[in-house]
Amino acid sequence: MSRGPSTLKPVDIVIVGLGWAGGIVAKELAATQLKIVAFERGVPRDTAPDFLTPRVHDELRYNARHELVQNLRKETLTFRNDPTQQALPMRRLGSFLPGDGVGGAGTHWSGLQWRWTEWEHRMYSGTVARYGRKIIPQDMNLQDWPIDYHELEPYYDRFEKLCGTSGKAGNLKGRRIDGGNIFEAPRRNEYPNPPLTPSHNMLLFEKASRDLGYHPFPTPAANASRAYINPDGVAYGPCHYCGFCTGYGCEVNAKASPHFTVIPLAHRNPNFEVRTRSTVLRVNLDSTRKRATGVTYVDARGRELVQPADLVILSAYVFGNVHLMLHSGIGQPYDFQNNTGVVGRNYAYQSAGGCGALFPQGTYLNPFMGSGAHSTWIDDFNSDHHDFAASGYIGGGGLSTGSNSGAPIGHHPTPQGSPRWGAGWKKAIIDSYQRMSGIAGQGSVMAYRQCYLDLDPTYHDSFGRPMLRMTFDWQENEHRLMESLTATAQTIAQAMGAQEVFARRGRRLRYSIAPYQTTHNTGGAVFGDDPGTSALNEHLQSWDVSNVFVLGASAFPQNAGRNPTGPVGALSYRLADTLKNTYLKHPGALAHV
Amino acid sequence: MAENDSPDSHGLARRSLLRVVAAGAVAGPWALGKAHDMRSMEAPAATGSAAGGPAAGTSAETTHPAPPVYTFLNSQEVAFLEAAIDTLIPPDESGPGALEVGALVFIDRQLGGEFGRGDRLYLQGPFAEGTPEQGYQLSMTPAELVQAGIADVNAYTRDKYQNRFEALSPDDRASVLAALEQRRIELPTVPAEVWFEVLLELTQQGFFSDPIYGGNRGKASWKMLGFPGIGGMYADKIAEYRNRPYSADPVSIEDLL
Numbered sequence: 006m007s008r009g010p011s012t013l014k015p016v017d018i019v020i021v022g023l024g025w026a027g028g029i030v031a032k033e034l035a036a037t038q039l040k041i042v043a044f045e046r047g048v049p050r051d052t053a054p055d056f057l058t059p060r061v062h063d064e065l066r067y068n069a070r071h072e073l074v075q076n077l078r079k080e081t082l083t084f085r086n087d088p089t090q091q092a093l094p095m096r097r098l099g100s101f102l103p104g105d106g107v108g109g110a111g112t113h114w115s116g117l118q119w120r121w122t123e124w125e126h127r128m129y130s131g132t133v134a135r136y137g138r139k140i141i142p143q144d145m146n147l148q149d150w151p152i153d154y155h156e157l158e159p160y161y162d163r164f165e166k167l168c169g170t171s172g173k174a175g176n177l178k179g180r181r182i183d184g185g186n187i188f189e190a191p192r193r194n195e196y197p198n199p200p201l202t203p204s205h206n207m208l209l210f211e212k213a214s215r216d217l218g219y220h221p222f223p224t225p226a227a228n229a230s231r232a233y234i235n236p237d238g239v240a241y242g243p244c245h246y247c248g249f250c251t252g253y254g255c256e257v258n259a260k261a262s263p264h265f266t267v268i269p270l271a272h273r274n275p276n277f278e279v280r281t282r283s284t285v286l287r288v289n290l291d292s293t294r295k296r297a298t299g300v301t302y303v304d305a306r307g308r309e310l311v312q313p314a315d316l317v318i319l320s321a322y323v324f325g326n327v328h329l330m331l332h333s334g335i336g337q338p339y340d341f342q343n344n345t346g347v348v349g350r351n352y353a354y355q356s357a358g359g360c361g362a363l364f365p366q367g368t369y370l371n372p373f374m375g376s377g378a379h380s381t382w383i384d385d386f387n388s389d390h391h392d393f394a395a396s397g398y399i400g401g402g403g404l405s406t407g408s409n410s411g412a413p414i415g416h417h418p419t420p421q422g423s424p425r426w427g428a429g430w431k432k433a434i435i436d437s438y439q440r441m442s443g444i445a446g447q448g449s450v451m452a453y454r455q456c457y458l459d460l461d462p463t464y465h466d467s468f469g470r471p472m473l474r475m476t477f478d479w480q481e482n483e484h485r486l487m488e489s490l491t492a493t494a495q496t497i498a499q500a501m502g503a504q505e506v507f508a509r510r511g512r513r514l515r516y517s518i519a520p521y522q523t524t525h526n527t528g529g530a531v532f533g534d535d536p537g538t539s540a541l542n543e544h545l546q547s548w549d550v551s552n553v554f555v556l557g558a559s560a561f562p563q564n565a566g567r568n569p570t571g572p573v574g575a576l577s578y579r580l581a582d583t584l585k586n587t588y589l590k591h592p593g594a595l596a597h598v
Numbered sequence: 599m600a601e602n603d604s605p606d607s608h609g610l611a612r613r614s615l616l617r618v619v620a621a622g623a624v625a626g627p628w629a630l631g632k633a634h635d636m637r638s639m640e641a642p643a644a645t646g647s648a649a650g651g652p653a654a655g656t657s658a659e660t661t662h663p664a665p666p667v668y669t670f671l672n673s674q675e676v677a678f679l680e681a682a683i684d685t686l687i688p689p690d691e692s693g694p695g696a697l698e699v700g701a702l703v704f705i706d707r708q709l710g711g712e713f714g715r716g717d718r719l720y721l722q723g724p725f726a727e728g729t730p731e732q733g734y735q736l737s738m739t740p741a742e743l744v745q746a747g748i749a750d751v752n753a754y755t756r757d758k759y760q761n762r763f764e765a766l767s768p769d770d771r772a773s774v775l776a777a778l779e780q781r782r783i784e785l786p787t788v789p790a791e792v793w794f795e796v797l798l799e800l801t802q803q804g805f806f807s808d809p810i811y812g813g814n815r816g817k818a819s820w821k822m823l824g825f826p827g828i829g830g831m832y833a834d835k836i837a838e839y840r841n842r843p844y845s846a847d848p849v850s851i852e853d854l855l
Contacts, residue, residue, distance in 0.1 A: 062828035
């Protein structure tokens with residue numbers, strides 16, 4: 006007996022994915038009294054009982070086995086370095102850790118919460134204005150955001166207040182403040198909470214970088230440095246510096262997460278409903294292919310169901326968003342041969358560089374005292390704060406050191422060249438545990454013709470859909486940036502008094518999916534002013550299907566040298582305003598070419 | 599360290615014990631019994647071997663003096679892995695090794711559980727070798743990989759040394775593991791370096807993870823490193839202890855349950 010999927014009673018709005026992006030929009034739209042259903046592929050989670058001590062301080066479960074992360078058995082993607090290769094499935098988690106469950110990656114993030122700079126929203130025009138068009142390599146799809154920093158500033162401000170961000174302003178309404186990030190774009194308000202208390206290595210970094218003429222500041226951290234009640238009335242506990250932050254849920258609600266902030270607030274409205282363990286398979290379009298009629302999803306029992314809706318918001322991380330657009334036929338798929346089409350275009354990632362530093366015997370770093378975003382940073386080589394063209398690349402990166410975790414499965418550093426096992430290894434880990442740290446560089450990644458997402462011709466996920474295929478490699482521009490960040494990191498480490506400094510040298514390596522790097526994937530459903538180079542207009546609305554909005558770092562035309570969550574939160578608030586104030590009053594295309 | 603033996607005599611004692619295992623007699627470093635082999639239904643070996651009481655042969659402070667019970671690995675795999683993890687993380691003057699802290703109990707449980715079955719891995723075909731940058735591309739679960747590799751390595755050492763791996767001298771065991779790590783040995787079933795990395799990862803996890811998983815008995819590795827465990831709240835200590843030693847008896851999950 007074969008029967009089609011059951012069709013449920015229509016609702017007004019469907020939200021796909023319930024992390025920061027979906028959570029903020031859900032909370033803001035719930036007040037409209039419209040009927041909203043949010044789909045989350047993972048399980049429901051709450052601080053109590055899911056994140057209570059002592060069970061949540063389990064390094065094996067959360068950091069080694071990735072309890073809060075996407076299960077690849079159900080959904081993964083394929084990967085290759087370049088279009089000449091056969092893409093193969095990512096069979097084991099490594100390079101990045103997409104969230105899964107209510108709260109998404111917001112439950113397990115570190116909490117580095119940036120505002121991107123003016124240049125980072127205008128990388129194309131900013132670069133051309135300073136250096137001319139010739140500096141841009143042929144294969145680089147460098148693009149501006151369709152909106153600038155100043156339009157986003159009020160939303161950055163709201164997101165910081167939501168998260169109780171700890172930090173120190175370096176540019177209050179144009180007034181530069183020593184000790185904050187003097188390179189940041191002007192902000193109207195100080196951070197809601199003062200900076201976290203620095204550790205020994207952070208103080209060493211601060212002094213050394215200042216002595217070198219740089220401008221260190223406390224990294225903006227969504228780890229509350231004191232008890233805090235946000236404007237929605239949500240209470241944060243003060244951070245305990247317990248050292249179980251990145252990869253874990255927080256038992257005292259000191260690390261901002263959607264699961265205890267925006268999502269419970271959305272739930273106060275009876276017209277808001279969450280369906281967990283429910284994977285949206287596709288967005289359904291009508292016969293014109295210009296209008297979405299709702300979504301088809303698989304529920305916890307494996308039933309395929311159709312949920313009609315007037316408005317569909319995709320907030321399912323970069324990969325979920327792009328996969329759903331491609332699989333549903335929303336927008337023209339990107340064709341790298343001709344550099345045409347838009348969906349899957351401009352996929353980018355995060356570059357890295359840095360060094361290890363072994364301090365003299367008798368140094369006590371106490372690496373177990375810390376939290377996720379607990380670090381000191383310099384921005385002197387990030388964004389357009391430096392003459393990047395003189396260094397031979399476009400972009401930049403931040404350099405930092407912090408104290409995040411001493412849990413030993415993940416943290417048992419050894420000097421380069423130490424044995425990897427045996428008595429010599431044991432000696433090295435004991436000797437280094439208290440006196441080895443590192444300086445991390447986190448750099449931008451530009452977008453290139455040959456770096457993109459599309460549908461895989463061979464592999465299917467557990468729901469029978471073609472997998473998303475990632476084609477990505479480091480390019481010359483990023484190699485130069487990473488080498489430059491590494492060299493500066495070594496200089497700072499030496500100035501910090503390191504006895505030995507270690508950095509990888511030698512031949513350039515290709516990007517590998519195997520080791521963890523960052524969960525800062527961007528692009529693939531870029532927003533812009535030109536439908537020839539963007540999948541979404543400036544309102545994050547599909548150019549092709551006007552009742553589909555696509556929210557997240559998938560909208561970024563390229564990646565900056567900092568974490569993406571800040572602008573994702575700001576864009577989420579902005580989208581909620583757009584929908585409440587404009588779209589829902591007069592549904593239809595919000596931008597025209 | 600509760601151990602009275604000097605490191606040298608301790609090491610010798612261990613080596614001779616391992617030889618006894620290799621010769622087919624009872625007693626391993628635990629010297630209290632032998633693995634139950636749930637699959638082959640071999641009779642459990644006698645307990646209370648010549649090596650004596652609960653503390654003999656171990657230097658771990660143990661809160662669980664009972665002999666290890668293995669529910670997944672068979673006796674040959676246990677013997678192999680006892681020798682292998684003892685080589686990867688050996689006991690010395692700094693503290694006990696992986697075997698003494700129960701890392702093999704950890705490995706046995708992990709391989710017999712959802713990790714070993716590849717619960718979070720994508721293991722559907724088609725399969726291809728791929729490039730190193732494409733990561734793990736085998737069809738095997740971690741348990742299948744570890745077990746197949748043990749058989750492969752035993753076949754190799756029988757051919758080259760006329761003995762099972764666990765019967766080799768410590769130096770020979772270390773050279774075989776190093777050769778596998780660097781893929782200087784080609785194994786018939788598994789890629790040597792992939793097998794080695796899974797074994798090393800599991801051994802370190804069994805050495806370092808919370809004792810609730812069966813390894814790191816007595817929180818020995820945490821004491822060795824000076825990691826205070828999972829119960830710390832340092833808001834009022836982070837400034838005070840800047841560049842100063844902080845010591846606390848480590849706390850584990852079970853301590854706080």
